[in-house]
Amino acid sequence: xxxxxxxxxxxMLPLPVLEKVQKDFLSYGGTGMSVTEMSHRSxxxxxxxxxxxxxxxxxxxxxxxxxxxxxxxxxSTQFEAIPLNLCAHKKADYVVTGVFSEKAFKEAxxxxxxxxxxxxxxxxxTYIPRLEKSMFRxxxxxxxxxxxxxxxxxxxxxxxxxxxxxxxxxxxxxxLSEEVDVSKFSVIYAGAQKNIAPAGVTIVIVKxxxxxxxxxxxxxxxxxxxxxxEKSLYNxxxxxxxxxxxxxxxxxxxxxxxxxxxxxxxxxxxxxxDFIDNSAxxxxxxxxxxxxxxxxxxxxxxxxxxxxxxxxxxxxGLIALKGHRLVGGMRASIYNAMPKEGIKALIEFxxxxxxxNK
Ligand SMILES: *Cc1c(COP(=O)(O)O)cnc(C)c1O
Numbered sequence: 623x624x625x626x627x628x629x630x631x632x633x634m635l636p637l638p639v640l641e642k643v644q645k646d647f648l649s650y651g652g653t654g655m656s657v658t659e660m661s662h663r664s665x666x667x668x669x670x671x672x673x674x675x676x677x678x679x680x681x682x683x684x685x686x687x688x689x690x691x692x693x694x695x696x697x698s699t700q701f702e703a704i705p706l707n708l709c710a711h712k713k714a715d716y717v718v719t720g721v722f723s724e725k726a727f728k729e730a731x732x733x734x735x736x737x738x739x740x741x742x743x744x745x746x747x748t749y750i751p752r753l754e755k756s757m758f759r760x761x762x763x764x765x766x767x768x769x770x771x772x773x774x775x776x777x778x779x780x781x782x783x784x785x786x787x788x789x790x791x792x793x794x795x796x797x798l799s800e801e802v803d804v805s806k807f808s809v810i811y812a813g814a815q816k817n818i819a820p821a822g823v824t825i826v827i828v829k830x831x832x833x834x835x836x837x838x839x840x841x842x843x844x845x846x847x848x849x850x851x852e853k854s855l856y857n858x859x860x861x862x863x864x865x866x867x868x869x870x871x872x873x874x875x876x877x878x879x880x881x882x883x884x885x886x887x888x889x890x891x892x893x894x895x896d897f898i899d900n901s902a903x904x905x906x907x908x909x910x911x912x913x914x915x916x917x918x919x920x921x922x923x924x925x926x927x928x929x930x931x932x933x934x935x936x937x938x939g940l941i942a943l944k945g946h947r948l949v950g951g952m953r954a955s956i957y958n959a960m961p962k963e964g965i966k967a968l969i970e971f972x973x974x975x976x977x978x979n980k
Contacts, residue, residue, distance in 0.1 A: 626964035629942035630772050630917060631795070631816040634959040639869045650865075657865045662855055670865050671854060675920055676870035681880055682797075682945035684804050684827060689851040691826050692864045697794045697813035699723070699844070700826065701729035704790060704809070706840035707734070707833050707847075708763040715739040715787070716760045720747045720771035721948060722792060730766070733837065739765065746949075747774040749909040753782035764788040764808065769797035772816070773946040775906070775914040775953065781806035788832065796916050797825070798874060799958055800884040808832055814863055817916070817957045818870055822863030874958065883958050890956050890965045897969045903976040921951035928952060934970055940964075 627634045650657050653666050660667050672975045675690050684690060695703075704726070705714055714879035716727040718741040730736035739758050740751040758765050765784040770777040772795040781789060781803065788808030797812040804810065808829045826846060836980040842848050848856050854864075877883055895913060898904045898920050906913070906920045922928050928951050930943045945951040954968060 623939065624887070625939040625941045626967055627941050628954045628956070628960070628968070629962075630946070630955040632821050633816055633957050634874050634953055635819070635866070636860065636959045639866065639873050642869060644765050645683075649775050656911060657659070658862050660861065662859050662861055667861060668855075669752075670861075670868055671859070674864050674868035674871065675854075676825075677868060677875060681871055681874055681942055682802065682804055682827075687805065689828050689830055689833075689846075689850045691828070691846065692854045692859060692867070694822065694860050695794055695825060696821070696822065696824055697811060698725070700792070700811045700824065702724040702733065703826075703840075703844040703846070704764070704766065705733040705810060705837075706844055707731040707836045708788070708790075708809075709734055709837045711761045711763050713737070713762045715758045715765045717741070717751065717753065717765065717782070718743060718769045718776045718829075718940060719750055719768055719776060721946075722772065723766070723768035724792070724891070726766055726768070726792065728760050729839050733839075736767055737762075742776075744905075747776065748772060748907050748912075750776055750778055750912045755783050755785040756902060758784050759788050760785070762787050763789050766790045766792070768792040769802075770794075770799075770914050770916055772914075772917050772955075773919075773949060773953075775908050775917040775919045776912040777914040777916070780910065787831070795957075796914070798880055798883070799887050799916055815865055817959075819863045819867040822860035823867055825867075832963065862941055867895075886962070887915050887956070887958065890960065890962055891918065891963050893969065894954065894956070897972065901972075901976060904972065905978055915923065915941075916957055917953060917955050919945055919949060919951055919953040921945075922975075924977075930979070931975055934975065935968075938967075938971060940968055 712734050714736050718724050742749050769791045790809040794812040795816040811826040812825050814823045836845050896908050902922045935943050943952045945953040
């Protein structure tokens with residue numbers, strides 16, 4: 623039996639995609655071999671690589687003014703790649719809204735004059751600070767934000783205005799979950815294992831021309847231009863993860879694209895938030911306008927009950943609801959692949975649990 627997996631990542635993948643991949647596992651497209659066994663220089667893999675890119679371009683509306691690469695290393699490797707690729711003035715401004723943006727800021731400090739332009743740490747990251755152009759240094763190489771904060775459950779509602787300074791966003795936990803105007807960003811990056819594919823592939827979308835002056839210290843493997851020039855095939859790519867990303871993109875396209883999935887995501891998130899808000903038992907501490915539609919943290923009246931909640935839910939096939947160790951409580955991660963039935967089952971359980979324990 624399949625469970626409803628509320629893990630923040632790696633997380634649920636769409637069942638039709640898993641089934642398709644299972645069917646094609648031993649012999650992909652009549653090749654007599656699995657994608658896991660295929661040379662990345664072969665025709666069938668080159669086709670996968672090209673189709674993954676073109677589907678992503680279609681889904682996100684990425685123009686020819688951007689390069690798109692599918693590489694290894696996870697979002698965390700980009701924390702150091704960014705200041706090594708963009709370093710003309712050796713200055714970078716960071717908006718710190720949670721654990722991952724803080725990590726990105728700390729990594730950058732090893733290579734550049736990294737500065738915190740704004741932070742929401744004063745209120746345990748439960749909101750997104752108001753940002754204005756004047757808060758950023760005009761000669762900064764870039765401004766870095768984390769668009770959706772996976773652990774705390776906050777999100778930006780739009781790209782901040784950074785004037786002429788390039789804007790970079792970590793979109794690991796919300797990419798393809800809602801419409802985003804790519805033209806407002808110079809770089810977008812995301813690890814796959816939240817909303818796209820199994821761990822392994824990391825997507826970097828870079829405005830053309832931006833990556834052509836990396837630091838002389840930048841290792842070849844961290845240079846975006848290396849992989850841009852080689853169409854993501856400079857070295858062995860994370861082929862299976864990229865292939866699954868392609869299948870997820872096809873699935874999303876079939877659903878009606880990002881616009882359609884955004885509507886579903888908003889419905890799912892609203893169901894859960896409305897239930898929490900109407901309950902005196904559960905609580906979500908994030909300021910309403912900044913609530914994530916992907917990661918929904920909540921608490922019950924006590925830590926003891928939180929623990930009991932997580933273990934009882936797991937017995938019913940509602941798994942991985944434990945909150946991040948830094949914030950405690952519960953967290954339901956409800957990415958694109960989580961069906962509405964999963965949310966309904968969670969709410970039914972929450973009702974019962976409240977009744978039995980209040
Ligand atoms: C999970 C996550 C990361 C870390 O991703 P890795 O691929 O494990 O390096 C970075 N940023 C955000 C927003 C995340 O959700």
